[in-house]
Amino acid sequence: MYRYAISLARLPLHMACIVAALGVAGCAVTGGEASPTSPSLLDKLLGAPALAPEPAPAAEDCGTAAQCKAKLKTMVDNRDRGWVGQQQPPAAYANGTRLFAYRALRKKLDCRELGLALEEVGAASKAYAGPVPGVTPEQASRTRTLSTQVEGELAKERTGRCRA
Numbered sequence: 001m002y003r004y005a006i007s008l009a010r011l012p013l014h015m016a017c018i019v020a021a022l023g024v025a026g027c028a029v030t031g032g033e034a035s036p037t038s039p040s041l042l043d044k045l046l047g048a049p050a051l052a053p054e055p056a057p058a059a060e061d062c063g064t065a066a067q068c069k070a071k072l073k074t075m076v077d078n079r080d081r082g083w084v085g086q087q088q089p090p091a092a093y094a095n096g097t098r099l100f101a102y103r104a105l106r107k108k109l110d111c112r113e114l115g116l117a118l119e120e121v122g123a124a125s126k127a128y129a130g131p132v133p134g135v136t137p138e139q140a141s142r143t144r145t146l147s148t149q150v151e152g153e154l155a156k157e158r159t160g161r162c163r164a
Contacts, residue, residue: 068095071097084117094132094134098124106153107157111163118151125144
């Protein structure tokens with residue numbers, strides 16, 4: 001009748017097996033790597049105190065023109081477009097990559113993405129109204145001009161296709 005019941009004497013062994021299985025499952029989900037600051041599934045289940053949240057990654061500067069071109073291609077070709085609307089520090093817009101990606105995709109973005117893009121580009125435009133740390137005045141002028149143009153193009157696209 002109690003053939004499948006777990007005896008109290010074996011409970012610690014069964015718990016250890018369950019905890020080990022959860023640990024392995026957690027590694028499979030994260031690709032075998034865990035962030036040193038993010039709590040693991042095991043920590044969450046066992047009630048371990050949470051560590052400080054992991055800071056957002058810094059904006060990537062593409063460096064050379066070839067690297068910027070490759071980054072632009074990746075952004076434009078990305079069907080997920082999870083990067084759309086992800087506000088970046090003002091200096092990240094100085095190389096123009098994100099702005100050119102929005103320009104290239106404006107006809108392919110859906111209405112929600114157009115709204116997110118407009119918010120992001122509008123914030124970038126405002127940030128370039130004054131000096132931006134790490135950006136030369138010439139870069140700032142070019143970025144301000146480009147962001148204003150892209151913002152206008154996105155707004156026109158949204159007005160033509162989307163309801164307010």
